[in-house]
Amino acid sequence: MYDIAVQVPGRNPLRGSYGAACTTARRVARVLTLCLLFLPAAGCQVLDGVLTSTFMPSPEQEIEFGVEVAREIEKGLVFVDDPEVVEYIRRLGRIVVSNSPQDAVVPTTFYVVQNGEINAFAIPGGNIYVHTGLIEASADEAELVSVLGHEFGHVVYRHGMEHAARAQGYGAMQQIFLGQEAGGIATLAAGMITQGVLLNYSRSDELEADSLAIPTLYSANYDPSGMVTFFETLKDRYGETSGGVGTLFASHPPTSDRIERVRQSIATLPPKDELYRPVNDLRRVQARMDQLGLTADE
Numbered sequence: 001m002y003d004i005a006v007q008v009p010g011r012n013p014l015r016g017s018y019g020a021a022c023t024t025a026r027r028v029a030r031v032l033t034l035c036l037l038f039l040p041a042a043g044c045q046v047l048d049g050v051l052t053s054t055f056m057p058s059p060e061q062e063i064e065f066g067v068e069v070a071r072e073i074e075k076g077l078v079f080v081d082d083p084e085v086v087e088y089i090r091r092l093g094r095i096v097v098s099n100s101p102q103d104a105v106v107p108t109t110f111y112v113v114q115n116g117e118i119n120a121f122a123i124p125g126g127n128i129y130v131h132t133g134l135i136e137a138s139a140d141e142a143e144l145v146s147v148l149g150h151e152f153g154h155v156v157y158r159h160g161m162e163h164a165a166r167a168q169g170y171g172a173m174q175q176i177f178l179g180q181e182a183g184g185i186a187t188l189a190a191g192m193i194t195q196g197v198l199l200n201y202s203r204s205d206e207l208e209a210d211s212l213a214i215p216t217l218y219s220a221n222y223d224p225s226g227m228v229t230f231f232e233t234l235k236d237r238y239g240e241t242s243g244g245v246g247t248l249f250a251s252h253p254p255t256s257d258r259i260e261r262v263r264q265s266i267a268t269l270p271p272k273d274e275l276y277r278p279v280n281d282l283r284r285v286q287a288r289m290d291q292l293g294l295t296a297d298e
């Protein structure tokens with residue numbers, strides 16, 4: 001999935017461009033040499049006579065990058081530190097992580113952010129930020145967990161990291177991570193945020209994240225149709241555009257087609273009697289947020 005290749009010939013992402021006189025064989029030799037130098041971080045292969053190269057940072061490098069991204073992004077966030085609210089979201093987060101069919105390569109930490117926009121987002125390195133507006137708008141816990149599961153999907157599949165690598169150029173990113181230049185990763189993180197690259201997910205990213213959330217809900221005994229009703233609520237409220245939905249679905253709002261895909265995916269799950277849509281703990285936390293003045297004024 002992550003063998004999204006930068007092709008050679010053409011512009012070589014690793015080291016500028018080659019002249020027209022450069023033969024394919026020489027290009028191959030050159031890139032293979034670079035690949036060998038950078039192994040094991042680089043993946044190189046020849047497919048159908050086309051040499052491709054990819055680079056994805058190691059989990060440790062993603063964490064290092066994530067620290068810098070968090071440092072930048074958190075400048076604009078107001079954290080909720082009320083233990084009842086934060087512990088609730090972290091408990092749901094632990095349920096998501098432990099019931100996901102796939103593990104993340106980085107540790108995941110959930111934070112609550114004071115913001116009335118219905119939103120949550122994940123950044124490289126594993127931080128997931130949950131808006132109070134999302135908690136407030138969730139009709140039951142299955143709906144809320146469906147979004148946490150979706151965001152965890154972005155962490156598992158390293159979508160933010162992948163977008164950063166693609167935007168920067170795999171070779172250039174490789175050099176930053178392998179280089180000794182002081183502040184290189186921090187500069188990269190700041191640039192990615194300024195360009196809005198990290199959360200600019202593709203439609204296939206969104207579908208992939210959805211596809212992780214559904215079995216996660218099911219495994220945790222939440223009714224996966226919570227995802228459908230949450231999407232429908234958003235669609236009814238905002239229409240099939242991203243307006244007002246924030247970065248949660250900025251690029252790919254929950255369209256009828258996407259909702260239908262979720263429905264179909266749910267239909268393939270074996271029948272299970274114990275699938276719940278609990279409300280009690282959520283109502284308690286919503287009331288707590290109200291008490292603390294963290295909810296939108298009606």
Ligand SMILES: [Zn+2]
Nearest residue numbers: 201206209248
């Ligand atoms: Zn998403």
